[in-house]
Amino acid sequence: xxxxxxxxxxxxxxxxxxxxxxxxxxxxxxxxxxxxxxxxxxxxxxxxxxxxxxxxxxxxxxxxxxxxxxxxxxxxxxxxxxxxxxxxxxxxxxxxxxxxxxxxxxxxxxxxxxxxxxxxxxxxxxxxxxxxxxxxxxxxxxxxxxxxxxxxxxxxxxxxxxxxxxxxxxxxxxxxxxxxxxxxxxxxxx
Amino acid sequence: xxxxxxxxxxxxxxxxxxxxxxxxxxxxxxxxxxxxxxxxxxxxxxxxxxxxxxxxxxxxxxxxxxxxxxxxxxxxxxxxxxxxxxxxxxxxxxxxxxxxxxxxxxxxxxxxxxxxxxxxxxxxxxxxxxxxxxxxxxxxxxxxxxxxxxxxxxxxxxxxxxxxxxxxxxxxxxxxxxxxxxxxxxxxxxxxxxxxxxxxxxxxxxxxxxxxxxxxxxxxxxxxxxxxxxxxxxxxxxxxxxxxxxxxxxxxxxxxxxxxxxxxxxxxxxxxxxxxxxxxxxxxxxxxxxxxxxxxxxxxxxxxxxxxxxxxxxxxxxxxxxxxxxxxxxx
Numbered sequence: 001x002x003x004x005x006x007x008x009x010x011x012x013x014x015x016x017x018x019x020x021x022x023x024x025x026x027x028x029x030x031x032x033x034x035x036x037x038x039x040x041x042x043x044x045x046x047x048x049x050x051x052x053x054x055x056x057x058x059x060x061x062x063x064x065x066x067x068x069x070x071x072x073x074x075x076x077x078x079x080x081x082x083x084x085x086x087x088x089x090x091x092x093x094x095x096x097x098x099x100x101x102x103x104x105x106x107x108x109x110x111x112x113x114x115x116x117x118x119x120x121x122x123x124x125x126x127x128x129x130x131x132x133x134x135x136x137x138x139x140x141x142x143x144x145x146x147x148x149x150x151x152x153x154x155x156x157x158x159x160x161x162x163x164x165x166x167x168x169x170x171x172x173x174x175x176x177x178x179x180x181x182x183x184x185x186x187x188x189x190x
Numbered sequence: 191x192x193x194x195x196x197x198x199x200x201x202x203x204x205x206x207x208x209x210x211x212x213x214x215x216x217x218x219x220x221x222x223x224x225x226x227x228x229x230x231x232x233x234x235x236x237x238x239x240x241x242x243x244x245x246x247x248x249x250x251x252x253x254x255x256x257x258x259x260x261x262x263x264x265x266x267x268x269x270x271x272x273x274x275x276x277x278x279x280x281x282x283x284x285x286x287x288x289x290x291x292x293x294x295x296x297x298x299x300x301x302x303x304x305x306x307x308x309x310x311x312x313x314x315x316x317x318x319x320x321x322x323x324x325x326x327x328x329x330x331x332x333x334x335x336x337x338x339x340x341x342x343x344x345x346x347x348x349x350x351x352x353x354x355x356x357x358x359x360x361x362x363x364x365x366x367x368x369x370x371x372x373x374x375x376x377x378x379x380x381x382x383x384x385x386x387x388x389x390x391x392x393x394x395x396x397x398x399x400x401x402x403x404x405x406x407x408x409x410x411x412x413x414x415x416x417x418x419x420x421x422x423x424x425x426x427x428x429x430x431x432x433x434x435x436x437x438x439x440x441x442x443x444x445x446x447x448x449x450x451x452x453x454x455x456x457x458x459x460x461x462x463x464x465x466x467x468x469x470x471x472x473x474x475x476x477x478x479x480x481x482x483x484x485x486x487x488x489x490x491x492x493x494x495x496x497x498x499x500x501x502x503x504x505x506x507x508x509x510x511x512x513x514x515x516x517x518x519x520x521x
Contacts, residue, residue: 163203
């Protein structure tokens with residue numbers, strides 16, 4: 001990927017044009033990623049801005065061994081978790097979550113679906129970093145396994161394993177909740 | 191779940207259509223082999239399908255974000271003028287969240303440096319829920335700073351304005367005591383919920399202000415079953431090419447939460463002049479002013495103590511809200 005090589009060079013070459021490219025190429029997706037953690041548009045942007053700012057400030061020192069995308073996701077993840085810790089809002093942010101209800105209108109029990117989504121959201125926020133990033137790329141950026149592997153500089157097999165792990169973890173966290181819901185949804189679709 | 195080598199990994203692959211034809215067949219056979227298997231797969235599929243709705247639907251603009259980033263990198267850290275807070279926020283949209291939290295209608299935020307406009311004096315009073323505090327007194331303009339001889343003789347008048355729009359928007363009752371601005375009223379929460387679906391972009395425009403301002407808002411957010419959290423957010427707003435200070439506000443609403451504004455600080459960065467509004471400010475509290483910013487309250491107001499760097503308190507100025515324009519002016 002062009003951005004990958006560009007990303008590494010820009011750190012050494014101090015080229016603001018390249019930096020801008022990397023910023024613009026990743027900003028939206030990183031913002032969406034941060035949002036899943038901090039649950040707030042503004043804070044999510046601040047997280048991403050901070051990551052780029054630190055990268056910018058330390059561009060002479062930072063040597064990125066891995067892919068720039070992997071680096072950015074990891075940094076945004078850490079920044080966001082630090083933020084939550086720092087502000088002790090971890091307990092409260094979950095109730096803040098705003099959901100997009102538009103897709104749920106046809107379902108028999110929207111409240112139950114909404115509850116499920118909240119639970120998925122919480123479970124998702126508890127996934128380990130790599131697992132979560134891969135899930136994010138697959139689910140929300142809708143990348144194929146191959147693309148995810150290329151983007152993060154890992155093997156397709158790792159992506160496979162992490163995706164399996166992600167769904168398995170989500171399922172086990174939601175285990176009490178699922179049987180009831182499935183019935184509701186199956187009925188609603190009939 | 192590892193019967194016949196069917197793992198969760200493979201099921202997920204199948205779900206995402208990443209499987210080979212052979213694998214596809216294997217998985218389908220496995221799913222149809224037992225109701226247990228089917229349920230297992232359906233669980234994964236349900237989670238996968240529902241998680242899609244968690245995707246962030248944001249209209250965040252990358253170019254604008256880049257502009258904010260550039261602004262940040264060009265500023266020496268010592269001059270960021272951030273009011274110390276638990277976490278450093280230096281950009282504008284955060285304020286928008288606050289505005290949305292407070293349930294603002296379309297907002298025009300207007301700050302003018304030069305040419306003081308006389309506050310409209312002596313409004314007639316009527317009885318209603320909303321209370322607007324008006325400071326009377328003529329303010330004369332001298333260069334960039336306003337000298338106001340009459341500050342000490344200020345006459346505060348409680349004026350009350352009522353409009354049809356206002357009665358629709360469920361104005362929070364205010365008491366005369368300044369602290370009243372901090373009280374949470376029951377009606378507020380409903381209001382918030384009503385507005386929860388309103389994720390529309392709102393614009394915040396400050397006209398003809400030649401220098402950037404920084405606005406810091408300290409609020410206390412209380413969500414269901416949780417302790418209140420104090421959140422301080424600072425934003426620097428800089429003029430664009432046309433000289434306007436403007437940003438687009440959008441954000442996710444927090445359902446079931448209520449916010450109380452504890453302090454608003456507005457600083458003109460070039461001069462360091464600052465207005466600080468708190469629960470004790472007179473004639474208006476921070477909450478009062480905030481309600482004007484968000485359009486929850488309508489009316490004329492002059493509020494705030496504006497003191498400069500040199501601590502010359504004789505130069506006390508204020509903020510003016512003008513009903514006619516729905517504006518906020520810095521004097």
